[in-house]
Amino acid sequence: xxxxxxxxxxxxxxLLAALALTGCSSSAPPSAAGSASPSAPxxxxxxxxxxxxxxxxxxxxxxxxxxxxxxxxxxGLSNDQYAIHxxxxxxxxxxxxxxxxxxxxxxxxxxVAQRCAEQGGATRSSENQHPPV
Numbered sequence: 389x390x391x392x393x394x395x396x397x398x399x400x401x402x403l404l405a406a407l408a409l410t411g412c413s414s415s416a417p418p419s420a421a422g423s424a425s426p427s428a429p430x431x432x433x434x435x436x437x438x439x440x441x442x443x444x445x446x447x448x449x450x451x452x453x454x455x456x457x458x459x460x461x462x463x464g465l466s467n468d469q470y471a472i473h474x475x476x477x478x479x480x481x482x483x484x485x486x487x488x489x490x491x492x493x494x495x496x497x498x499x500v501a502q503r504c505a506e507q508g509g510a511t512r513s514s515e516n517q518h519p520p521v
Contacts, residue, residue, distance in 0.1 A: 434509025442469050442510075443500040446476040447493050450484065468510035472503045 432440075445463045449456040460470035476499045484492035504510055 434511055435504050438469055438472070438504035438507075438509045438511070439501045441465065442473050442476065442504060443497050446473050446480060446496045446500060449473070449477045450480045450489075450492060450496065466511050466513040468507055468512045469504075472500060472507070472510055475503070476500050 441464060445456070445465065460467070460473070463470075463473075465473060476496045479499050480492040480496045483495045
């Protein structure tokens, strides 16, 4: 078998990242008979997925962990999310020099949340010129 085309690989990475971020449903037993049935979990918004994914990888990069050297596709990032990642890491490194690692990690969370919100989840990519439906 050959390798997956870039678009399919990107879609697979994005799907896996979204599934990982949404988590699993509760394994608690059903409530007593006669009560309302549980509602389906609300899927994460593009902004929530962007914030969680980019913040996680930016902090991993700042900390220099084993997996921080993966490329943007392996991390499941769109081109726009990768740009946020790079800006967040640069801001985090500057903050780390003046205020320490804990403050740098806090800054990354705030920075990424703001930029992901401003860009509506930052889903644009060279392989995907249209936002997901």
